[in-house]
Amino acid sequence: MSKRRSDWQTRPQARIRKWFQQGFTALDDEIINQISQQTIQQPEVSQMMEAQREAMDTRRYERSLALERLERHELQAWVRTRGRKAIGRVYVALALAMAVLMIFFLLETVAHMPRFGDPNAPVTNEVTERYITRGVEETGAVNIVAGMILDYRAFDTLGESTVLFIAASAVLILLRIDRRKDGTPVQELIAAESDDRHYEPRADRILQGSVMVLTPIILLFGIYIILNGHLSPGGGFSGGAIISAGLILYLDAFGFDKAGRFFTYKTFAWVSFFSLSFYALAKAYSFYMGANGLPSGIPLGTPGAILSGGLIMPLNIAVGMVVSCTMYIFYALFRKGGL
């Protein structure tokens, strides 16, 4: 009885040490206890004794737990004060040494990489050549980068849009405050809304006035960039980001009540659903046709015209919609956990 109840409650190190010293059975003195209890089968008295012993054991266990907690507390206190400094210093030194070592190795590597701006570097090979010389006739896009990411290597770009979608879903999991089943808001949501009203600017005249001028221009510029993705620099990602910046600006100036008139959670869900499924299915069609050696049957148009590049412009629009919705919903979720 002088032993503690079970070794599984002691500290791990002690347990391992004990195991080394006394073998496996030492860990299980509980079994022995139990068997010895079973062999002395005397009703009543032994039961009472057992109950007493149980109570004592439990108390002892509680105490051992409390002790352990105290021990941990002391350790924490030590860690917080002197230990933290010591460990911290060692850690800083190690991390710095590692970083310096890594930079050194990488610099050594860089010194042996192909020269910057060298026209004969290994990256200029038959792949680049085909993209540049035949890119326009094969994809119909004047902007070779757009043709490359949306036609030759479209699978990566599909993955990239999926990254955005899944990131938006993950942030929804993390930050969205759900309503109850009957649609009434929970306490947390009410608090978040009142917070938001408290900390955000209220109907600032100057801000609203300048936003009224700026937002249409920003949106227009974003749309221009998306629609000209196959003709000039830009495309779905940058254009979508610009549009979302315009929307966020509007939201900041006018608050959720006004912005909610044209952009709710449903808008987000439907828009990203439609654009992503359009994207995935369009690309699936073109992959399937390409892999099976069938003609895709999509006209490429005259290179340089706005209606050219086959699927590239619709895909850019889809990507732009996904990006702008995702970024806007990020912002809204950060501000008050929902739209």
Place this chain on the structure above:
Amino acid sequence: MQLLYENLEQTVAVILFGIGFTILLLQRNLIRKIIGLNIMDTAIYLFLASMGYISGRKAPIVVDGVTEVSAYINPIPAGLVLTGIVVSVSFTGILLALTVRLYRRYNTLDIDVIALLAKGEDA
């Protein structure tokens, strides 16, 4: 040194990578850690983008129907970096969301303190 100077872009990229890495390891503040991650990522993108540059050539947007290799720089790294930028902004969003949640729970941004507090919740 001469070699490093010729590859200055890549040299700077590698140094930035190291700085970002150090911020990631040493800063205990979560938001600074996230900035460190972003610096690390952009450093890699700079590295990748510098690979495609060829001196004296233009951006890969076909002008006047000129489709000769000697006219344009390599379009591939640009496409890859484009993908990478979007990936890293998604990560930033998720990590910041995590930060907000952690702060709401523990009222601190220091990751070590947060870990200690989380352990203390058990006892």
Place this chain on the structure above:
Amino acid sequence: MSLVHNFPFFSILLCMVAGIFSSMLKKEAAKWVTLSVSLGVLVLSAFTLHLTLGLDDNYPFMMGHVPAPWGNEIRIGRLEALMATGVSAVLFLSLIAGFYHAPAFVSEQKTNLYCIMVDLALAAVLVLIYTNDLFTVYVFIEIMTIASCALVVVRQNGHTLVAITRYMIMHLFGSGLLLLGIAMLYGITGHLLMEPLGIAVRQLVLTGQYNGPLTVVIALITAGLAIKSAMFPFHGWAPDTYAFAPPLSSAILSGIISKAYIFVMIKFFYRVVGMELIISQQVHQFLFICGVAGMIIASVLAISQRDIRRMIAYSSVAQIGYVYMGLGMGNTAGVEAAVFQMLVHATVKSVLFLSTYELINVSGDRKRFRYLHGAGYRNVPAGIVFTFAAMSMVGIPFTGGFIVKLNLAISGMAFGGWVRALVLIALAMSTLLNAVYFLHTVVSIYRRPTQELVYPAVDPMPRYAAAAMLASLLLIVYLGVGSEPILQVIETGLKTFS
């Protein structure tokens, strides 16, 4: 090209489209969609496996209109098809066995988001198994990282939040290294697809050009993938994440997702750099040492845990050590054993996490060992399944774990000197340590409680969940008894892999 040739592509597409559709579905519908998607992928992969068994070589599938060095492609061989089949089978069984306790950790309005994560995680795993392009690997690894983050964080308590923050920081650092490696490799070869890359790398080795950068590239990519798959010294994020995540998520994370990283690594070794270069650069020895160290040290750490889930999480790190030991031997037999271990571990670990949840659940949601006494009687199927899975972990004959250990020992015997000694000692030590902690757990779940603890009444687990667990059990036994044809597939698959 017949219709069956398209099936791998269809399975990837099915997962992605199902993920996108799930965002609009209600809770129950999303669950059904996810279940049927995993079943569909299982069927499609089985057909693909059947097809590839009849082919001599792997075949490419263009993702677009232009062929290999220009366009993107996936490449399907029997090894890939085998992995896809195994992964989807494990996922299907885990979903049946684990989906019913989703309400315990996911709020109702977020169940469809959880389903999105499962779908897209499966899509990413499939892409990583099939793909032939290094940059696609990077993009889909990021999808997988986000998906696993969200899978863990649906249960929002302090532990998961802290664990997942650590996880994200480690994983993003790993992806950074991976991307830097890919960028450098692209810089010295000018290719991203694996086949042309392989040719270019061999050319570089022959001419002796850019040899320094090549070594750094191999180191960076290996380190990045090793961090992400919880190889021993980089395992810091793993135990907390696996232990505090919801049980279904732990099963998916440690059973399926961590395998995809290792599969990519094998693909990188075989298809891109070639095993000869790996051996001449001594990378395999590093993996070997880490694997052996992981097998032993993680097992010791597992013994010292008080929480049963953390114990299983540490044993997961130890099991990854087996894979790396096999990979680090550098001979075909070793890699074969490693691939087989991936299949076995996927099956065993997912069912272990799920049955542990059942045992904890009938013990009043308490995780310490002393409360688990008698849990095996309170939930009989879970107890049986846990016992058998633990036996496979220890390596009792007629289970998958035995075949793994046997194969690892045999491939270790091919070496002389310290490698052979180390392999045998590590296997013996690890088996012993596994026996200590798993058999102790089994004993404790079948021991009568010493003190009358009040266990709250819980709903018994549904019949179908028990059936799914028993089916996984059969799978484990099948891997132990009928392993010959599977090993044959792996052997011939590895030959056509490069």
Place this chain on the structure above:
Amino acid sequence: MSFVHIILLGMLIVCALAVSLTRHLLTSLIVYMAYSLIMAVIWMLMESPDLAITEAAVGAGITSILFFVTLKKIRAIREEGSHEQAEK
């Protein structure tokens, strides 16, 4: 390699160091924003306008907005906490 180019690259390093050395979070965020913009200019000089426009919109724009809204949220939470303490 032009003179401007070298100065810009040097400023990148200075900004990256400043992020970790400044005392206030807000300052380091603004420095990070400057870092992104410099990166965009460098990419412009490297003849990659696609990258430049994306980095300016996504890196300097959206990422910074997300950082700022996080900081604001955190300050709101903190003030709320101190408010409650004061009431007690």
